[in-house]
Amino acid sequence: MSPLPSDPSEHRSGALLDHLARRMRLRSESVLAPLGLRPRHLVALTVLRDGGGTSQQALASTLEMDSTNIVGLLNELEAKHLIERRRSPEDRRRHVVELTESGAKHLNQAECALAGAEDEVLGALQPAERETLYELLRRAASTTPVVCTEALRADVDRC
């Protein structure tokens, strides 16, 4: 029993994505707990490593999270000295958020620890297939889709 659409012509990936992400998250929580981190922390650290110093608003936009939740998230990471907040010299309203050296180290350690969780969740796929999956996910995630709720709502009328 698994969440697959019965009509092969449909092939909606949404439910599958949701399901696998949940499985991965449940296992990641166990793996990251000893490090004092949660999956959400890891996503933020990853973005900061690859995106460099950005404002909190830019971070909120990238993660599609409410900026109020970014505050608490960064507070926790800052308390662990994994990130740093500096006032931007150009615009003193902005906080430039950057990964610390310790943050980068902890991120690498966490990613290594997560290999086991991923092996478990993606165990049905061979290494080459996992690589393909990674590449597809990476490309899909690299674009920031335009949010247009009204247009999406209208879609339901077609059905």
Added chain:
Amino acid sequence: MSPLPSDPSEHRSGALLDHLARRMRLRSESVLAPLGLRPRHLVALTVLRDGGGTSQQALASTLEMDSTNIVGLLNELEAKHLIERRRSPEDRRRHVVELTESGAKHLNQAECALAGAEDEVLGALQPAERETLYELLRRAASTTPVVCTEALRADVDRC
């Protein structure tokens, strides 16, 4: 800026899965709201369509959700007459949960409506690539991974 590991040899898909699933979920909520459904409902309906009549415990195991949350979820779906609960004749403790005709119809309608959301989130991929992605996700989801928290926790020591 996007959540990609910087070291190509790592290729951890966990954060990417989390990120894309979140994007999909945010859009799905908008699409499903007019139908009175939420993403979680759709996952359950999909499993029921493909898995046939199962007990609530089996459903909890498949979805890796706590069984107490299954109760509320099914209550909502039953109130909308999208699923039915029947006492199992063999074991009167069990509730056999099945999709109603109306439930199957609403599920198809919802999946059709979700096409727009998926187009938005997976817009960077071509149709053939989306098909590949779907197939990989489907195969990964079709196995129920063994939950072994202790073994996972031990992984962190390697890093």
Added chain:
DNA sequence: TATTGTTATACTCTATAACTATA
């Protein structure tokens, strides 16, 4: 005694609104 389902409850995650400071 063990299992299925349920209720009650607490805890976490997330979003909305109002506030401060800078522009």
Added chain:
DNA sequence: TATAGTTATAGAGTATAACAATA
């Protein structure tokens, strides 16, 4: 007036514990 960040708070999602019915 508008923007970046923060705080307070309410809502949804989830898990833990105790219970009822059945095996």
